[in-house]
Amino acid sequence: MLHAPDYVRAIAPYQGGKPVSELAREYGLDESRIVKLASNENPLGMPQSARDAMAAAAVELARYPDGNGFALKSAISKRFDVPLEWITLGNGSNDILELATRAFVQPGESTVFSAHAFAVYALASQAVGARSIVVPTVASGPQAYGHDLDAMLQAITTDTRIVFVANPNNPTGTFLPAAAVERFLEQVPTRVLVVYDEAYTEYLRPEERPDAFAWVRRFPNLLVSRSFSKAYGLAGLRVGYGVAQPLVTDLLNRLRQPFNVNLLAQAAAVAALADGPWLEQAYRANREGMAQLEAGLDAIGVRWLPSWGNFLLVQVVSPSGSGAGEGVHQSASAGDPAMPVYERLLRAGVIVRPVGNYALNGWLRVSVGLPEENAAFLAALPSAIGR
Numbered sequence: 219m220l221h222a223p224d225y226v227r228a229i230a231p232y233q234g235g236k237p238v239s240e241l242a243r244e245y246g247l248d249e250s251r252i253v254k255l256a257s258n259e260n261p262l263g264m265p266q267s268a269r270d271a272m273a274a275a276a277v278e279l280a281r282y283p284d285g286n287g288f289a290l291k292s293a294i295s296k297r298f299d300v301p302l303e304w305i306t307l308g309n310g311s312n313d314i315l316e317l318a319t320r321a322f323v324q325p326g327e328s329t330v331f332s333a334h335a336f337a338v339y340a341l342a343s344q345a346v347g348a349r350s351i352v353v354p355t356v357a358s359g360p361q362a363y364g365h366d367l368d369a370m371l372q373a374i375t376t377d378t379r380i381v382f383v384a385n386p387n388n389p390t391g392t393f394l395p396a397a398a399v400e401r402f403l404e405q406v407p408t409r410v411l412v413v414y415d416e417a418y419t420e421y422l423r424p425e426e427r428p429d430a431f432a433w434v435r436r437f438p439n440l441l442v443s444r445s446f447s448k449a450y451g452l453a454g455l456r457v458g459y460g461v462a463q464p465l466v467t468d469l470l471n472r473l474r475q476p477f478n479v480n481l482l483a484q485a486a487a488v489a490a491l492a493d494g495p496w497l498e499q500a501y502r503a504n505r506e507g508m509a510q511l512e513a514g515l516d517a518i519g520v521r522w523l524p525s526w527g528n529f530l531l532v533q534v535v536s537p538s539g540s541g542a543g544e545g546v547h548q549s550a551s552a553g554d555p556a557m558p559v560y561e562r563l564l565r566a567g568v569i570v571r572p573v574g575n576y577a578l579n580g581w582l583r584v585s586v587g588l589p590e591e592n593a594a595f596l597a598a599l600p601s602a603i604g605r
């Protein structure tokens with residue numbers, strides 16, 4: 219008999235956004251009329267600079283990529299003024315999150331993260347047989363649904379090896395001001411690694427964007443992860459990176475596959491990183507699209523959470539009278555009252571993301587799209603929620 223550890227068999231597979239081709243196939247819809255606002259991808263597509271760089275690099279595809287990623291690491295090093303030796307490249311930043319977990323956590327030890335935090339923290343923890351300590355979010359006020367950093371500090375036990383912090387967080391869109399994160403970093407025991415996930419940092423207003431790499435210089439137990447999947451528009455290529463002091467970086471690099479970032483991804487990321495106008499355009503388009511969604515949702519009269527990312531949480535079904543609220547455990551989405559709304563939006567050709575698996579029953583996550591895509595969602599929503 220084959221035998222897999224119980225903790226592996228217990229893993230619930232990651233539920234991604236439904237691909238356009240799948241919806242077209244299942245519902246007999248025309249692909250060109252489907253709007254996908256389900257995976258926080260860049261609605262502008264990918265930068266032309268990255269496309270050109272990939273075309274030029276394609277002639278090299280018979281060769282292995284540079285396993286040390288020298289060109290990309292050099293570009294990151296120059297762009298953000300961090301030493302090359304502090305950078306680990308990942309097959310998406312997801313890879314960095316997993317490498318960190320494999321490097322620092324053994325079966326039976328624990329990781330700490332917030333309720334409604336990015337799903338991969340739980341998946342990566344479970345994959346190594348760790349116990350996930352899920353900390354309830356702030357209950358009310360302007361930080362409602364956001365990480366409760368004080369409670370997360372309290373939740374750290376002697377066997378805790380990693381604390382995950384997403385800022386902004388997905389799927390809530392909540393944001394912790396730099397001063398709060400800094401205070402937290404000062405208090406986390408130095409034997410616990412803090413994985414600080416900045417997948418959406420490019421969407422923050424410049425004046426509120428934390429200087430996380432300055433924190434890396436101060437805190438040897440900090441690993442910052444960044445992604446090329448969101449603002450840079452390269453989700454399909456799978457490329458991200460981590461920045462940490464050499465002790466942490468050395469461990470991650472021992473564990474990673476020798477060629478974990480492919481040749482096209484490296485070339486595209488170098489080009490995208492140098493493409494200032496692209497990032498500016500992505501930032502502005504997101505601001506405008508977010509304002510459009512916020513105003514449209516207000517006009518319909520549904521609740522949404524203020525978001526610092528490129529997506530919004532929308533409460534499409536209000537909690538019923540019992541006042542029980544949402545649990546904190548990341549349970550299955552069965553019984554999520556938002557599912558019928560999600561299905562009706564699918565029939566209208568609009569793909570959004572159910573978040574019952576994030577213990578957010580009654581909510582849907584909507585990515586900011588192009589103006590006409592946002593309009594299509596806003597047009598389909600009233601009848602989908604029965605108005």
Ligand SMILES: *Cc1c(COP(=O)(O)O)cnc(C)c1O
Pocket residue numbers: 258309310311312313336384386387388415417444445446447453456457458
């Ligand atoms: C999308 C996302 C990531 C992972 O992105 P990659 O495509 O693997 O780089 C990491 N963290 C959060 C919070 C995300 O939303």
